[in-house]
Amino acid sequence: MTNLIVILLSAVFINNYVLSKFLGICPFLGVSKKLNSAVGMSLAVIFVMLIATAATWPIQHYLLDPHDLGYLQTIVFILVIAALVQLVEIALKRYIPSLHRSLGVYLPLITTNCAVLGVTILNISENYSFIEAMVNSLGSGIGFMLAMVMFSGVRSTIEGRDIPESFKGLPITLVAAAITSLSFMGFGGVIENLFA
Amino acid sequence: MKTLNNFTKGIFRENPVLVLVLGTCPTLATSTSVVNALGMGAAATMVLLFSNIIISALRKVIPDKVRIPCYIVLIAGLVTTVQMLVKAYAPALNDSLGIYLPLIVVNCIILGRAEMFASKNNVFASAVDGLGMGIGFTLALFLMATVREIFGNGTFSGVPIPGLIDNKISILTMAPGGFLVFGLLIALVNRSGRHKRRKNTFGCAGCPQADICGKTGCEDGEEAGGDD
Numbered sequence: 001m002t003n004l005i006v007i008l009l010s011a012v013f014i015n016n017y018v019l020s021k022f023l024g025i026c027p028f029l030g031v032s033k034k035l036n037s038a039v040g041m042s043l044a045v046i047f048v049m050l051i052a053t054a055a056t057w058p059i060q061h062y063l064l065d066p067h068d069l070g071y072l073q074t075i076v077f078i079l080v081i082a083a084l085v086q087l088v089e090i091a092l093k094r095y096i097p098s099l100h101r102s103l104g105v106y107l108p109l110i111t112t113n114c115a116v117l118g119v120t121i122l123n124i125s126e127n128y129s130f131i132e133a134m135v136n137s138l139g140s141g142i143g144f145m146l147a148m149v150m151f152s153g154v155r156s157t158i159e160g161r162d163i164p165e166s167f168k169g170l171p172i173t174l175v176a177a178a179i180t181s182l183s184f185m186g187f188g189g190v191i192e193n194l195f196a
Numbered sequence: 197m198k199t200l201n202n203f204t205k206g207i208f209r210e211n212p213v214l215v216l217v218l219g220t221c222p223t224l225a226t227s228t229s230v231v232n233a234l235g236m237g238a239a240a241t242m243v244l245l246f247s248n249i250i251i252s253a254l255r256k257v258i259p260d261k262v263r264i265p266c267y268i269v270l271i272a273g274l275v276t277t278v279q280m281l282v283k284a285y286a287p288a289l290n291d292s293l294g295i296y297l298p299l300i301v302v303n304c305i306i307l308g309r310a311e312m313f314a315s316k317n318n319v320f321a322s323a324v325d326g327l328g329m330g331i332g333f334t335l336a337l338f339l340m341a342t343v344r345e346i347f348g349n350g351t352f353s354g355v356p357i358p359g360l361i362d363n364k365i366s367i368l369t370m371a372p373g374g375f376l377v378f379g380l381l382i383a384l385v386n387r388s389g390r391h392k393r394r395k396n397t398f399g400c401a402g403c404p405q406a407d408i409c410g411k412t413g414c415e416d417g418e419e420a421g422g423d424d
Contacts, residue, residue, distance in 0.1 A: 022224040113302065167386075177379075
């Protein structure tokens with residue numbers, strides 16, 4: 001149990017996907033301007049990460065590994081994720097239209113989100129069990145959401161400030177991201193010591 | 197002349213990283229050292245070159261409606277090949293690039309060039325475009341890695357630099373340093389005036405998903421659609 005909590009908290013704070021592993025930078029910089037869309041995007045990412053892990057972990061361990069097809073990992077995973085996202089979108093549209101309205105627009109964007117493919121591959125390379133892999137995906141998703149929500153707050157503060165011409169737009173956003181990322185470095189070592 | 201222009205636009209005027217701002221994830225993650233940056237650049241250039249060639253050759257065969265899945269499968273196949281080559285001939289590089297090697301599949305630059313260039317141009321032009329973009333990507337990575345390694349680690353491709361090795365700013369090689377150096381470099385590119393008009397916010401223009409993205413408020417709508 002402790003093990004699972006450590007995995008969850010490390011994924012949220014220490015190995016934060018966006019701020020320390022640089023995965024999912026595109027939505028982080030692209031969709032973080034408004035709080036609403038930041039939350040919508042993050043919820044969709046958490047959702048897709050969980051179902052992607054639930055699908056790819058068994059595929060790797062029961063299909064690819066026994067047949068020595070490990071080298072097909074990348075190609076199989078990306079296809080599974082792409083197909084899954086499509087299916088989920090169709091299913092949501094048909095059965096839960098209210099959820100589709102709030103998450104639907106973000107789903108197609110997630111197919112080529114490196115955080116999703118990243119979490120599925122890392123779950124395999126870290127040798128996690130199925131439960132651990134699911135917990136890690138949940139933690140990574142929550143960490144993504146935390147970073148997105150925090151950063152959308154930071155950005156709303158930057159908005160409308162007097163910024164040097166060359167720094168307008170993306171450069172100042174990146175500098176702000178650097179400071180946000182710096183604040184997350186403070187968590188380093190906390191989790192290990194908490195449960196040591 | 198047109199060929200030359202095609203080649204150099206990827207390096208300067210439309211540099212995928214510094215001007216179009218695509219492929220930010222690998223740029224930030226693998227630019228901690230010059231060796232990593234060059235390795236990542238070479239791997240991505242190879243994928244980009246061959247994906248452009250193949251997609252351009254098949255552009256009349258691939259049905260329009262399923263083109264994106266087709267491109268992804270092709271690119272994933274190429275990435276797997278490159279992964280195997282790197283594992284076999286440069287195992288050390290494979291270890292240091294780690295997860296970012298398979299993640300070339302979802303690099304926006306590659307899908308972006310397939311969608312924006314290779315699907316509309318002949319094989320030769322696409323090959324030149326892919327090579328130029330790949331070199332532009334590699335150069336931008338190299339530039340970032342040079343700054344981060346020299347000041348953050350006091351070395352250049354592993355060789356210690358006297359005076360700096362004892363006074364290194366370690367934060368530059370860590371995650372925040374990646375964002376900071378990238379931000380400063382883009383500000384520098386803006387400052388150089390060459391791209392004054394472009395006022396880059398985020399590289400939606402070259403992204404194959406720009407359509408969907410614009411609807412979700414991925415940056416200002418006018419930026420996303422500005423290049424079309």
